[in-house]
Every structure is written in structure tokens, then in C-alpha cells.
């Protein structure tokens with residue numbers, strides 16, 4: 001079994017984590033990943049204190065293993081953050097601060113509540129800033145990933161962040177969907193991986209089946225980094241674009257973002273309707289380039305076990321070759 005020091009730090013068996021996904025309320029998915037020995041995470045972005053308590057209790061009904069509660073710092077609401085801390089999760093996972101935000105109070109309060117703190121960074125300066133403020137783990141997130149990502153690819157980014165923040169442990173994210181990705185991440189100096197898109201195409205994921213199938217059908221070339229999903233939603237992120245399927249909706253507005261701004265309300269209504277209908281061409285679907293590595297919709301626990309097993313087999317084979 002592959003264990004790295006981060007497993008002891010976070011109280012998990014496999015160095016495999018689920019990315020908090022604020023747009024998706026999925027206690028069953030979180031519990032399934034934690035039950036399989038990984039670290040589940042519930043995205044709390046936009047959730048009320050009641051909904052956070054409800055989700056956490058639904059997770060705890062299914063598992064007594066550690067999991068994280070995830071906050072996007074640029075718009076973390078005090079009452080929701082306080083509610084999350086009161087629930088005393090094993091970890092608080094932060095991402096996307098505003099440049100001027102002071103991170104220390106957030107990290108300090110999470111530590112006072114007994115939680116370990118993970119912090120997602122798409123670049124070295126951000127990673128250093130989080131470590132200086134006391135983060136326990138850095139998630140180095142490459143631009144290949146699904147949802148909001150930075151500009152640098154995982155291959156150079158991961159070792160750069162490892163070098164910059166050591167001995168603070170790093171998890172690699174962005175474009176990883178199988179055991180090969182885990183082994184590569186370890187080779188680059190990370191202590192494990194964090195995955196989003198792979199778990200979206202899981203049995204427990206609450207996405208419409210058509211969207212899960214769109215990930216399975218994706219070839220990895222069919223994504224686009226844009227601010228179109230955010231413009232349609234009327235949200236402004238601090239410097240992030242989001243990677244989503246390059247479907248009809250995205251192609252309609254690419255290069256015509258001004259027109260989308262002008263028609264935001266109507267576009268949002270159409271998106272909401274398309275999402276309900278499971279229309280994979282007319283609703284934005286966040287997914288990473290690793291969609292090209294995803295060939296089935298599988299139970300989340302099996303995904304964790306598969307990645308761990310495959311990584312072990314690769315490492316065994318590599319060691320045998322060297323003898």
C-alpha cells in the first residue's frame with residue numbers, strides 16, 4: 001500500500017483526496033471517498049449554515065472517517081465559516097483568496113477548531129503566502145484541471161511548489177485521474193493527489209447522468225478555459241477562469257463575452273433550465289483535460305481503490321526493472 005506522511009497528518013489510508021466542489025452538494029460522494037480511505041471534501045461555497053450542518057450530518061451518518069469542509073475565501077461568509085468550524089471537521093480546505101485578504105485569521109481559527117488546513121494554489125507566490133500564514137498542506141493545482149484553475153500546467157507547477165514550500169507537504173491536482181497520475185505526482189515530489197473531474201463521473205456524484213456521460217465521452221481536447229460560465233452566472237472571481245466542456249453554449253459566447261454580459265439574465269435562465277434537463281450542450285459543464293482518461297462511471301470507493309492499486313503496480317514494476 002502506498003502511504004506517505006500526509007496520510008498520518010490527515011488520518012487517511014490512501015494519499016488520494018476529493019476536491020471540494022462548491023457547485024455540487026454531494027454528501028454521499030464525500031462519505032464514499034472517506035470510507036474508501038481517501039479524504040472526502042464538501043464544498044461549502046454558497047451554502048447557508050443550516051445546509052452546511054445538514055450536509056455534514058449526512059456525511060457523518062455514513063462515515064466516521066476524516067473529511068474536509070471547503071471554502072472559497074474570496075466570498076466566504078462569516079456565519080457559514082463559523083458554522084463549519086463549530087462542526088469540528090478534520091480539515092478545512094481553502095482556495096481562491098482575494099489578493100488583499102489576510103489569511104492568518106482564517107487559518108488560525110481553523111487550527112483553533114482542531115482542523116488541519118489545506119490551501120489550494122495555482123502558483124508559487126500563492127503557495128508561499130499560504131504557508132507563511134500557517135497552512136499545513138498545499139494543493140498545487142495545474143491548469144489542466146476542471147473548474148476554476150490558474151495558468152500553469154501541473155508538470156512544472158508541482159515541483160516548483162514542492163521546492164518553494166518544503167517541508168510542508170503538497171498534494172497535486174489538475175489533470176489526474178488514475179494511478180499513473182498518482183505515481184507521477186509522487187515522482188514530482190508531491191505526497192499524493194486531489195481529484196475533481198474523475199469523481200464527477202462517479203455513481204455517487206449528483207450530476208445528471210448526461211453530464212457524467214459527457215465526461216466519459218470527452219477526449220481531453222474538448223475543454224476551454226474561459227470566464228463564460230461565470231459571466232453567465234453573474235459571479236466575478238478574483239483572477240480565475242474556469243475550464244469547462246467546449247460545448248455549444250461555450251462556443252456561442254466565446255469571443256462575444258460582451259454580448260453575454262448584455263444578456264446575462266436571459267442566458268442564466270437558459271442555463272438553469274438546460275441543467276435541469278441534463279442538456280450537455282446548453283449548460284456549462286466544468287471538467288478537466290483528464291476527461292480523456294475517464295472511461296466509466298464507477299463507485300467513488302472503487303475509484304479510490306483502483307488508483308491506489310494501479311499506482312502500487314506501477315511502482316512495483318518500476319522497482320523490478322531497476323533490479
Ligand SMILES: Cc1cc2nc3c(=O)[nH]c(=O)nc-3n(C[C@H](O)[C@H](O)[C@H](O)COP(=O)(O)O)c2cc1C
Pocket residue numbers: 018019020021022023024043044045070071072094095120141144145146147148173174175176194195196197198200286287288289290
Ligand atoms: C465542478 C467543479 C467544481 C469545483 N469547485 C471547487 C470549489 O468549490 N472549491 C475548490 O477548492 N475547488 C473546486 N474545484 C477544483 C477541484 O478542487 C480540483 O482542484 C480540480 O477539479 C482538479 O482537477 P481535475 O478536475 O482535473 O481533477 C472544482 C472543480 C470542479 C470540476
